[in-house]
Amino acid sequence: METSIFATSLTIIISTLLVLGLCSVVVYFLFLYQKKKFRHQKEIIEMREAFSQVLLQSRLAIQEQTLDHISKELHANFSHLVSLININLQEILPQAPSDQRENILETKSLAKQLMSELKALSANLNTDHIIHIGFVKALENELNRLAKTKKYEIITTKQGEEYRILSEHEIILFRLCQEILNNIVKYSKASEVRTSMNFSKEQFVLVITDNGMGFNVADALNQSGEKQSTGLLNMHKRASLINAELLITSNDHIGTSVIITIPQPQILKTIQ
Amino acid sequence: MRFLKHEYFYLVPLMLSAIFCLKAFRQKWPKHYRLYACMVIITLVTELIAIEWPYELHSLFNSSQNNFWIYNLFIIIRFGLLCAIFYLILTQSIIKKILPLAAIGILIIGILDYTIIHGPLQYNTYSMVITHVCIITLCFLYFQQLLQEKGAILIHKEPMVWMALSIFVYHAVSLPFLMMLGFFNINDIRLTLLFFPINEILNFFLCSCYLISFLWKPQYLQPR
Missing domain, CATH: 1.20.120 (Four Helix Bundle (Hemerythrin (Met), subunit A))
Incomplete structure (x- = not known):
């Protein structure tokens, strides 16, 4: 058993x-x-x-x-x-x-x-010209052109020791800024454009702010397909090409702020 | 102090999973995840009642100490819930047609077994074997669907995979023993006692998988 x-x-x-x-x-x-x-x-x-x-x-x-x-x-x-x-x-x-x-x-x-x-x-x-004078100077020229129209008050501030980054990156960054300024001229109805650049070894931060009518960022991104408008998408794509973070914030009748952050930028030389 | 015995260790992961599963309702996960959460909560309630029944609860109802009626009833309820879950997650149309009919048939057999054939106080071998086989088959069908799906998911992060995996292992491994349990009960109780440590391990595994499943969030297929 x-x-x-x-x-x-x-x-x-x-x-x-x-x-x-x-x-x-x-x-x-x-x-x-x-x-x-x-x-x-x-x-x-x-x-x-x-x-x-x-x-x-x-x-x-x-x-x-x-x-x-x-x-x-x-x-x-x-x-x-x-x-x-x-x-x-x-x-x-x-x-x-x-x-x-x-x-x-x-x-x-x-x-x-x-x-x-x-x-x-x-x-x-001219790409060669932008490479020659550098991103900061090229952006300043672009802002001066805006100032000359006498429609906008331009305020520019810089912090940190100015430097040059990879020329390809500078070109893309400049084209990105042109797109932003173009949008301000076309849509914002702003009277003031503020730019601030912060140069540090850890990151480069560029902020472009206007006091215009503002827009709904999420709606604009969603409707970009319907309206066949690729501006915002292009901006994001351009930013991703240089590993930059692009943050757009906007409030109705207060204005729009675009923050471009390049973490650990590849610094070529510093400008005294 | 009764609950500190090793045979109740599985209650720890079961209780934790019952707590974590509440997020399925709070975060409004799809219906089948909520049904799964219901099943886990019902399992915990059943276990607690079944453990407490022979000690104090039975006296409140002037009933016998035998708690088989609770487990027998639980087999039928859990089978119904599992069928509903698999009905929602399996996509093949033929399965969607057959499953409700088969589930109703098996539920009728289960109710007959519970009320007439074996009765609530005896181990319902027939309904147990049929439900086990059906659940194992459904798990296989789910695994097959996972393999054939065009998209891919990280399966170790999918709650449903952990659920299917646990119930598949539990039911498949315990089936040979459970089929013989009625026979062992009649012939030699020592053989029945041999099942208890195996069941403890399987229960612990099952409840641990429940807990793991609720640590993740539902995944959505990545398009090809």
Whole structure:
């Protein structure tokens, strides 16, 4: 009787262990397969992201080339034509009847103004020029252009020891700022634009604030597909290209603030 | 002091999981997670009543000390809940058609077993075996669905996977013994006692998996 109980107990324990082993194998393979599947999915997503990043970079490179080309055309061709207009007007002026002289002088002044605008625009579009003068100077030029319109009060502050970062990063940062300033001019109805730059080894922080009518950031991002407006998306993509954090906050009738933070910027040289 | 015995250790993870599962209601997780949380709470209540019944509770109702009626009833209720959970998570249309019919059939057998065949005070072997087999099958179907799904999830972070895993192991491993339990009860009680430590370990594993499952949040499939 005792032997039979022992044998039955042993059989039960062994069968239980066998089933347990079988279950463990099933569960192990389930986890293993799913882990592999997940890794594979992750790789595909990473590849897609890398591809879109390359696509974006090449798109921006083409855009830069185009802007560069336009800038050179403006400088070489258009400026030359405006100079010729100026020379012609100069020649016409002594022979012109006295009642038309004032008009010719006015046209000459307008041509000069056009010339200086063309030069400024050409400089802003020219990648080499931006690389040469640096991001800070280029941004200051852009802000000066805004100030010249006399529609905006421009306030700029700088903190920390100014430095230059990678030229590609400077270009992207500058284009990002152009987009922000362009949005201020187009939509904000602001009267004041404040920029502050904070240079430190740990991070570079640029804040551009306006006192305009503001907008709903979440709505604007959601509606960017419907309105086929890619401005905000482009800004985020540009920021991600230089590993920058872009934070846009806006309040109705108070204004908008854009904060660009580049953590651990690759500093090339400091500017005294 | 009664609860400090090793056979009640499983109550610790069970109680913790009953506390953690409340977040399924608070955070409004999908319906099947809330049903799962209900099942965990019902399990805890059942265990506490079943443990307390032979000592004091039975005297309040002038009833026998036998607590089999609680476990037998729990088998039927838990099966109903598990069927509802699997009905919500399994996507194959054929399973969705068959499962309610099969569940109703098995529930009828369970009620008959509880009331007429074995009665509430005897171990309901028939309903136990049928529900165990059905639950193991449903777990297999869920695992199959996980493997065939186009998207991928981190399965060790998915509450439903931990639930299916625990009940699959518990039911599959205890099935051979439970099938023979009625027979052992009649022939040699020593063989029945052999099951208790195995059941303790399985119960602890089951409740630990419940607890782990509620430490995670529901996952959503990553599109391919």
